[in-house]
Amino acid sequence: xxxxxxxxxxxxxxxxxxxxxxxxxxxxxxxxxxxxxxxxxxxxxxxxxxxxxxxxxxxxxxxxxxxxxxxxxxxxxxxxxxxxxxxxxxxxxxxxxxxxxxxxxxxxxxxxxxxxxxxxxxxxxxxxxxxxxxxxxxxxxxxxxxxxxxxxxxxxxxxxxxxxxxxxxxxxxxxxxxxxxxxxxxxxxxxxxxxxxxxxxxxxxxxxxxxxxxxxxxxxxxxxxxxxxxxxxxxxxxxxxxxxxxxxxxxxxxxxxxxxxxxxxxxxxxxxxxxxxxxxxxxxxxxxxxxxxxxxxxxxxxxxxxxxxxxxxxxxxxxxxxxxxxxxxxxxxxxxxxxxxxxxxxxxxxxxxxxxxxxxxxxxxxxxxxxxxxxxxxxxxxxxx
Amino acid sequence: xxxxxxxxxxxxxxxxxxxxxxxxxxxxxxxxxxxxxxxxxxxxxxxxxxxxxxxxxxxxxxxxxxxxxxxxxxxxxxxxxxxxxxxxxxxxxxxxxxxxxxxxxxxxxxxxxxxxxxxxxxxxxxxxxxxxxxxxxxxxxxxxxxxxxxxxxxxxxxxxxxxxxxxxxxxxxxxxxxxxxxxxxxxxxxxxxxxxxxxxxxxxxxxxxxxxxxxxxxxxxxxxxxxxxxxxxxxxxxxxxxxxxxxxxxxxxxxxxxxxxxxxxxxxxxxxxxxxxxxxxxxxxxxxxxxxxxxxxxxxxxxxxxxxxxxxxxxxxxxxxxxxxxxxxxxxxxxxxxxxxxxxxxxxxxxxxxxxxxxxxxxxxxxxxxxxxxxxxxxxxxxxx
Numbered sequence: 001x002x003x004x005x006x007x008x009x010x011x012x013x014x015x016x017x018x019x020x021x022x023x024x025x026x027x028x029x030x031x032x033x034x035x036x037x038x039x040x041x042x043x044x045x046x047x048x049x050x051x052x053x054x055x056x057x058x059x060x061x062x063x064x065x066x067x068x069x070x071x072x073x074x075x076x077x078x079x080x081x082x083x084x085x086x087x088x089x090x091x092x093x094x095x096x097x098x099x100x101x102x103x104x105x106x107x108x109x110x111x112x113x114x115x116x117x118x119x120x121x122x123x124x125x126x127x128x129x130x131x132x133x134x135x136x137x138x139x140x141x142x143x144x145x146x147x148x149x150x151x152x153x154x155x156x157x158x159x160x161x162x163x164x165x166x167x168x169x170x171x172x173x174x175x176x177x178x179x180x181x182x183x184x185x186x187x188x189x190x191x192x193x194x195x196x197x198x199x200x201x202x203x204x205x206x207x208x209x210x211x212x213x214x215x216x217x218x219x220x221x222x223x224x225x226x227x228x229x230x231x232x233x234x235x236x237x238x239x240x241x242x243x244x245x246x247x248x249x250x251x252x253x254x255x256x257x258x259x260x261x262x263x264x265x266x267x268x269x270x271x272x273x274x275x276x277x278x279x280x281x282x283x284x285x286x287x288x289x290x291x292x293x294x295x296x297x298x299x300x301x302x303x304x305x306x307x308x309x310x311x312x313x314x315x316x317x318x319x320x321x322x323x324x325x326x327x328x329x330x331x332x333x334x335x336x337x338x339x340x341x342x343x344x345x346x347x348x349x350x351x352x353x354x355x356x357x358x359x360x361x362x363x364x365x366x367x368x369x370x371x372x373x374x375x376x377x378x379x380x381x382x383x384x385x
Numbered sequence: 386x387x388x389x390x391x392x393x394x395x396x397x398x399x400x401x402x403x404x405x406x407x408x409x410x411x412x413x414x415x416x417x418x419x420x421x422x423x424x425x426x427x428x429x430x431x432x433x434x435x436x437x438x439x440x441x442x443x444x445x446x447x448x449x450x451x452x453x454x455x456x457x458x459x460x461x462x463x464x465x466x467x468x469x470x471x472x473x474x475x476x477x478x479x480x481x482x483x484x485x486x487x488x489x490x491x492x493x494x495x496x497x498x499x500x501x502x503x504x505x506x507x508x509x510x511x512x513x514x515x516x517x518x519x520x521x522x523x524x525x526x527x528x529x530x531x532x533x534x535x536x537x538x539x540x541x542x543x544x545x546x547x548x549x550x551x552x553x554x555x556x557x558x559x560x561x562x563x564x565x566x567x568x569x570x571x572x573x574x575x576x577x578x579x580x581x582x583x584x585x586x587x588x589x590x591x592x593x594x595x596x597x598x599x600x601x602x603x604x605x606x607x608x609x610x611x612x613x614x615x616x617x618x619x620x621x622x623x624x625x626x627x628x629x630x631x632x633x634x635x636x637x638x639x640x641x642x643x644x645x646x647x648x649x650x651x652x653x654x655x656x657x658x659x660x661x662x663x664x665x666x667x668x669x670x671x672x673x674x675x676x677x678x679x680x681x682x683x684x685x686x687x688x689x690x691x692x693x694x695x696x697x698x699x700x701x702x703x704x705x706x707x708x709x710x711x712x713x714x715x716x717x718x719x720x721x722x723x724x725x726x727x728x729x730x731x732x733x734x735x736x737x738x739x740x741x742x743x744x745x746x747x748x749x750x751x752x753x754x755x756x757x758x759x760x761x762x763x764x765x766x767x768x769x770x
Binding site: 038039040042043044045046047067068072075076077082083084307308310320324325326328329331332333335336338339340342343344346 | 711723725
C-alpha cells in the first residue's frame with residue numbers, strides 16, 4: 001500500500017499518535033516537517049537530516065518550478081533522486097509563494113498569472129498546472145492549489161476566496177485522477193506513481209466558513225487534509241481555534257496538516273487540536289540570523305554575554321551541536337560570518353523542533369500531554385537559559 | 386613524548402614517508418593540512434573533518450588574535466577546546482597576513498605596526514608577541530614570526546629581509562624557551578605545554594640566500610622547518626627549485642613544511658623535493674566559487690553543461706559528495722546560492738586533496754611515486770571529466 005494512515009491512540013485532549021505510511025517510508029505523527037525550499041533544507045546535508053531522524057520534508061513547487069525547473073527534475077528521476085533524499089517529501093502547491101513572493105498580474109477563476117521574483121518572467125499557475133508540476137517532482141504528498149488571502153480579510157472576501165479554492169481543489173483532484181487513469185507511463189506522468197493529494201481548508205478567521213469549507217473538501221474525498229491560511233499574523237489563540245474548528249469536521253481516519261506553524265511552544269497546542277503534521281521555516285530561517293530555540297526560550301547568539309560562555313547552547317539538548325560546541329564558539333562563528341555558524345545553528349534548531357515533536361509523541365503515548373505541555377511552555381516562558 | 390618525527394622510508398626521488406607525533410595525535414606524512422582560518426575550516430563541521438580523516442589543520446594567528454582574541458581562547462582552554470577539535474593544530478605566526486591583509490604602518494627590526502583589516506584599529510606584532518599569542522592558542526606546532534616579501538624581490542631586498550627573519554627566528558626561539566623555563570603554570574603560559582616551534586626558511590627566489598638562510602636556521606636548532614615565501618606568483622618550476630634547495634640543507638630527521646601550496650597536480654612535485662607537510666586555502670576558497678578539483682582536472686560547476694548531468698562530480702572519487710549527489714544537483718545548489726553548495730563543494734575539494742596525499746603516501750610505500758605522479762598529472766592535464 002502506497003499511502004496509509006493509522007491512528008494509534010487518541011488522548012482526552014484530542015491529540016493523536018499516528019503512523020503515516022508513504023512510498024518513501026513511515027512517518028511517526030505528530031510530525032514536524034523541515035522546509036527544503038529549493039531542494040535542500042538550508043544549511044543541512046541530507047546525511048545530517050538522516051542523522052537527525054527526519055522522516056519527511058517539504059519541497060516548494062513555486063521555487064523548484066522556477067529553478068531548476070520541474071521538467072529538468074522529472075528527467076533526472078524526480079525530486080527524491082535529484083536531491084538524494086530517501087525519505088518522504090511533501091510539496092506545497094505553489095499557491096502561498098505565488099501570493100506572497102511573486103508579483104501578481106491577474107487572478108481569475110482559471111488561475112494566476114504572475115511574474116517570477118527571480119527574473120520578472122511571466123508564468124501561469126492553474127490548479128492543473130500545479131498538479132502537473134508536483135507530479136513531475138514526484139513528491140509523496142501533493143497539495144491542492146489554493147488561494148491564500150491576506151489577514152485580516154472580511155467575510156465577503158473570505159467567502160468568495162473559499163468558494164474559488166473549493167473549485168480549484170475539485171479541479172486538482174479531477175486532473176490527478178484523469179492522469180492516473182490515462183494509462184501514460186510513470187515517467188511521462190509522474191516521478192512517483194504513489195503520490196497522494198491533500199485538500200486545504202481555508203476560510204480566513206471566520207468559523208462558519210472554516211466549517212463549511214472543511215465539509216466541502218470532505219465531500220471531495222481527499223486522503224488527507226491541510227488547514228491553510230493560519231500563522232498569517234493572527235493571535236495564536238485564534239489560530240488554534242480555527243485549526244480546532246476545521247479538524248472537528250475532518251474524518252478521523254485521515255491525517256491533518258496545519259501549514260506553516262509554529263513556534264516550539266505552540267506545537268503542543270496544535271497537536272491538542274488534533275493536528276498530525278506541521279511545517280515551518282522558523283528553525284532554519286531564524287538560525288541564519290543567530291536566533292536559536294532552546295528549552296529555556298530563544299537565545300540570540302550574537303549577544304556579547306555569550307562571548308566567554310563555555311556552556312553548551314542548551315544543556316537539556318543532546319543534539320550534535322550541544323554535545324560538541326560552546327556558546328562562545330557559536331557566537332564567534334556568527335560574528336566572523338562563518339558558514340559553520342549557519343550549519344550549526346540550523347542543525348540545532350531543526351534538532352530542537354524534531355526533539356520537541358518526539359517528546360510530544362511520547363507524552364501522548366504515556367497519556368501526559370497536558371502535563372508535558374504546561375511544563376515545556378512554562379520553561380520557555382521563563383526566559384533565556 | 387610530545388613531539389616526535391620518524392621517517393619510515395625515503396624513495397629514490399627523495400620523497401619521504403613519515404609519521405609525526407604531536408600532543409594531539411599522529412600525522413601521517415606527507416600530509417595536507419586544511420586551513421581553518423578563524424577556528425573553522427570554512428564549510429565543514431569538525432565531525433566532517435573527522436570523517437574525512439583530517440589529522441592536522443591550520444589556525445591563523447592574525448585572524449584569531451583579532452577575533453575572538455587570543456586571551457579569550459586561552460581562558461576557554463585553548464584553540465582545540467574552543468573549536469572542539471581533537472586532532473593536531475598548526476598555527477602560522479601571523480606574518481603572512483600582516484604583510485598581505487593588514488594596512489602596514491611601520492616595519493622595523495623590532496616588529497610590525499599594522500591596522501586591523503576588520504576595524505582599522507592599530508596593533509603591534511613582534512616575534513615575542515607572535516609566540517605569546519600562539520602559546521595562548523595552544524597549537525601543537527607554532528611558527529616563528531617572519532617577514533614575507535613581495536615577488537619579485539631583488540637580491541639586496543631579499544638579503545636584508547632574510548637577515549631580519551633570522552634574527553626574529555632567534556627571538557621567537559629564545560622567548561619560547563624562556564617561557565618554558567619560567568616555571569609559570571600551563572594556564573598562564575600556554576594552553577598546550579607540548580607546543581613545538583618551527584623555523585621558516587625565506588630568501589626569495591635567490592638560491593644562495595635560500596641555502597644560507599636554511600643553514601642559519603639549522604644553527605638555531607628547531608624541531609621542524611618550513612619553507613616560506615613560495616606560491617607568491619613565481620613559476621611552479623622555480624617554486625620547486627627553491628623548495629629543493631632549502632630541503633637539501635635541512636636535517637633529514639626533522640619534518641619539512643612548504644607553506645601555502647598548492648594545486649593537486651603540484652603536490653607530488655613538492656613531495657619529491659623531500660617535503661612532508663603542505664597547506665593551502667585553494668580547496669575551500671575555490672569550492673565557494675564553484676571551482677572543483679577532480680581526477681580529470683578542474684570543473685566549474687556553474688557551467689550550463691552540467692544542468693542535466695546525472696553523473697557524480699568525479700567518478701573516481703569516493704567521497705560523500707561523489708557517492709551521493711549529481712553534477713546537476715551541485716550546479717543547481719550553486720545557482721540557487723544555497724549554503725549546501727558551499728558545504729558540498731568544500732567537502733569534495735578537501736576530500737580530493739586528502740585523497741591525493743593518501744595516494745602519494747601509498748605510492749611512496751610501494752616505490753611507485755614517479756609512475757603515480759605522471760599518471761595523476763597526465764589525467765588532470767587531459768581536462769574536464
